[in-house]
Amino acid sequence: MDEAEDPPDPQQEPGENDDADDDWADICDHCGAEIGDNPNALLMLVRDSSAIHIGHSERDGKRVVQACCPDHAAALRAEYAARPWRRRELWAGKVYWAIDQRGGTAKLPQICADTGLSPWQVHLGVLYHDWRLVCARHRIRVARLRAGIDRAG
Structure with missing residues (x-):
């Protein structure tokens, strides 16, 4: 080499x-x-x-x-x-990176130490991430309904 x-x-x-x-x-x-x-x-x-x-x-x-x-x-x-x-978007990215680095499971103090975020910022980051998932699922469902695709399709 x-x-x-x-x-x-x-x-x-x-x-x-x-x-x-x-x-x-x-x-x-x-x-x-x-x-x-x-x-x-x-x-x-x-x-x-x-x-x-x-x-x-x-x-x-x-x-x-x-x-x-x-x-x-x-x-x-x-x-x-x-x-x-969106600060919460930034916090969500940091939180999910920290969890991923610990193998998919982490305690709040570990996440705070890894990210430099406060417990409140971690909580808001998780809520933001979950809200984005709900919005994405809703958009997919609406698109499927508009296209006439049922759940089995």
């Missing part, structure tokens, strides 16, 4: 393309166009309450996006600026 190469990932399935993530790194977040060596490409940091950065809590709530041109950068900036900032 060349010294510059990363060691193989023991979790990776045989035959998986370990460069697959790199394919996504070179596209415009607005239009999906390949960026490649485009000299007009721009990287921007935007506020996004759904962005969680494991091990770097100071970056939580911030997302790096890229655009193929200044017009698409402006469109992305406007899109993220119009998206509501």
Whole structure:
């Protein structure tokens, strides 16, 4: 193995393309166009309450996006600026990350220690997550009813 190469990932399935993530790194977040060596490409940091950065809590709530041109950068900036900032969404992401890191089960003091959140913030994060699930299930049910699909379908 060349010294510059990363060691193989023991979790990776045989035959998986370990460069697959790199394919996504070179596209415009607005239009999906390949960026490649485009000299007009721009990287921007935007506020996004759904962005969680494991091990770097100071970056939580911030997302790096890229655009193929200044017009698409402006469109992305406007899109993220119009998206509501929800503290509870950020807290929900942190809570569920902490639970996942502990194998799917964690006690409140552990979650607070892992996330830096107060017990009240943990509670509100869980409520926000559950509310989002209820809303998603409702949207699916309404769509199925509108399409004439019954439960058996």
